Amino acid sequence: MLPGAAVDQLAGLPPAARTPERLKQVIDQMFALVPLALDAAAGYTLDAERAYPRIARTLIKARYAVELREYAGRLGSVLTAPLATRQPLTQDEHALLQTLRGRLAQLRQQMQAPGEDNPPDLAPVAQRVDTIYFGDGLRLVAAIEQASRAGRPYDMDTGQLAQRYVPTMAPILTLRDELLKEAQTQAHSDHELARRELWIAVLSGAAILLALTLLLLIVRRRVVVPLLRATRAVIRLGNGDYSRDPGGSQRADEIGDMLRALSTLRNNSIERQQLELERQSLIDELRSRANTDYLTGILNRRAFTTAGNQRLHRAQQSKETLAVLLFDIDHFKSVNDSHGHEAGDQVLIRVAAVIRDALRDGEIVARHGGEEFVVMPAHCSHEQACALAERLRELIAREPLTMADGQVLRVTASFGVASATGPAAALDDLLHAADLALYRAKRKGRNRVESAG
Numbered sequence: 001m002l003p004g005a006a007v008d009q010l011a012g013l014p015p016a017a018r019t020p021e022r023l024k025q026v027i028d029q030m031f032a033l034v035p036l037a038l039d040a041a042a043g044y045t046l047d048a049e050r051a052y053p054r055i056a057r058t059l060i061k062a063r064y065a066v067e068l069r070e071y072a073g074r075l076g077s078v079l080t081a082p083l084a085t086r087q088p089l090t091q092d093e094h095a096l097l098q099t100l101r102g103r104l105a106q107l108r109q110q111m112q113a114p115g116e117d118n119p120p121d122l123a124p125v126a127q128r129v130d131t132i133y134f135g136d137g138l139r140l141v142a143a144i145e146q147a148s149r150a151g152r153p154y155d156m157d158t159g160q161l162a163q164r165y166v167p168t169m170a171p172i173l174t175l176r177d178e179l180l181k182e183a184q185t186q187a188h189s190d191h192e193l194a195r196r197e198l199w200i201a202v203l204s205g206a207a208i209l210l211a212l213t214l215l216l217l218i219v220r221r222r223v224v225v226p227l228l229r230a231t232r233a234v235i236r237l238g239n240g241d242y243s244r245d246p247g248g249s250q251r252a253d254e255i256g257d258m259l260r261a262l263s264t265l266r267n268n269s270i271e272r273q274q275l276e277l278e279r280q281s282l283i284d285e286l287r288s289r290a291n292t293d294y295l296t297g298i299l300n301r302r303a304f305t306t307a308g309n310q311r312l313h314r315a316q317q318s319k320e321t322l323a324v325l326l327f328d329i330d331h332f333k334s335v336n337d338s339h340g341h342e343a344g345d346q347v348l349i350r351v352a353a354v355i356r357d358a359l360r361d362g363e364i365v366a367r368h369g370g371e372e373f374v375v376m377p378a379h380c381s382h383e384q385a386c387a388l389a390e391r392l393r394e395l396i397a398r399e400p401l402t403m404a405d406g407q408v409l410r411v412t413a414s415f416g417v418a419s420a421t422g423p424a425a426a427l428d429d430l431l432h433a434a435d436l437a438l439y440r441a442k443r444k445g446r447n448r449v450e451s452a453g
């Protein structure tokens with residue numbers, strides 16, 4: 001049966017039937033619930049203590065206040081049955097009162113435990129608990145107890161006890177409520193503080209992130225990009241591409257120094273490249289001059305000897321015929337004598353030009369010395385070489401040679417043709433044979449072609 005129903009049942013009985021045993025039984029039933037209630041309250045406060053550790057002490061004190069109220073109520077209830085039945089307290093009841101007083105004193109001591117978190121504005125409320133409950137309330141209980149021990153009749157009934165004792169417990173509930181209110185205020189302020197700290201942390205995090213992003217961008221722009229540019233410049237320089245300057249020379253830091261050094265390296269490389277080009281062109285020019293006849297611009301004898309020997313070597317390998325045409329301007333001494341040495345030079349220049357223009361690519365013409373020239377046709381039989389000589393002879397004879405003074409000259413030339421096939425052929429032998437044929441052409445009246453052999 002629930003305690004409430006038991007109380008109602010007892011109240012419904014005639015006064016005579018409300019024996020001390022039944023009364024005590026009902027009260028015990030009621031107080032059997034106290035530990036359950038206290039456990040539940042302790043459970044709630046423990047949860048709150050875990051969630052808000054900073055207000056744990058205040059919550060513990062609130063829990064003590066709850067227990068204090070429950071034990072104070074129980075103390076008063078011990079007196080209910082004896083007062084109702086006008087019987088003295090039993091030894092057990094005396095002992096229980098003693099135990100409950102001990103527990104109440106213990107709780108009072110725990111609540112008064114010094115601590116820096118004792119809220120100062122609760123001191124008057126705690127003081128009221130001391131004065132009203134532990135003073136007036138317990139004095140009332142002690143008076144009833146003494147009357148019981150002395151065998152005196154009680155000077156109050158249960159109703160009067162309730163009227164006088166219950167108000168003395170009120171400060172305990174006030175203290176409990178104040179403690180809970182204080183805990184709530186503290187929790188609220190902790191919550192606000194945590195919220196503020198969270199905002200500060202979020203804003204600080206965002207600021208740090210922003211600063212890092214900015215730093216990253218600055219590092220990228222000021223360091224990474226120039227380094228990449230420098231790397232590309234080094235690769236270009238390494239590949240011999242000097243077309244672009246690395247730039248960034250206006251920077252006053254180490255990267256600027258590096259870019260300036262690269263720029264200097266590029267300029268030096270360009271200068272070196274130009275010097276190399278000039279040197280190469282000088283070498284080419286010297287080589288060309290070494291191979292070219294200074295007057296006519298065609299190959300000189302030395303170059304002809306080199307080219308002729310190469311041609312002869314190839315012809316020997318391919319077993320082809322190699323021919324040589326040697327020709328000499330007729331009566332050239334009289335040109336010099338009649339028109340001057342310079343006019344003679346002009347004639348040499350013009351004759352060389354006429355022959356060069358008449359030949360195809362791969363056919364060699366060179367000045368062999370004085371007024372003597374040599375031609376080496378490509379892929380040509382002996383007969384074809386003789387025909388070529390004849391054609392060139394006609395060209396020279398036909399060509400009007402206009403001198404610097406406007407006078408027009410005509411000259412003729414005598415040709416000697418020689419050819420060779422096979423591995424035994426030598427350039428000197430070939431030239432010698434052609435020279436003999438040329439000599440014969442001169443003897444036979446000049447302006448003609450003679451063939452060797």
Ligand SMILES: Nc1nc2c(ncn2[C@@H]2O[C@H](COP(=O)(O)OP(=O)(O)OP(=O)(O)O)[C@@H](O)[C@H]2O)c(=O)[nH]1
Nearest residue numbers: 328329330331332333334336341342344345370371
């Ligand atoms: N203007 C000029 N004359 C040169 C040059 N080289 C040689 N001569 C002249 O060429 C002439 C050659 O004369 P010769 O060897 O007697 O022969 P030629 O007068 O041509 O008579 P033939 O060869 O027998 O027809 C000489 O007077 C040389 O001075 C030159 O580079 N320029």
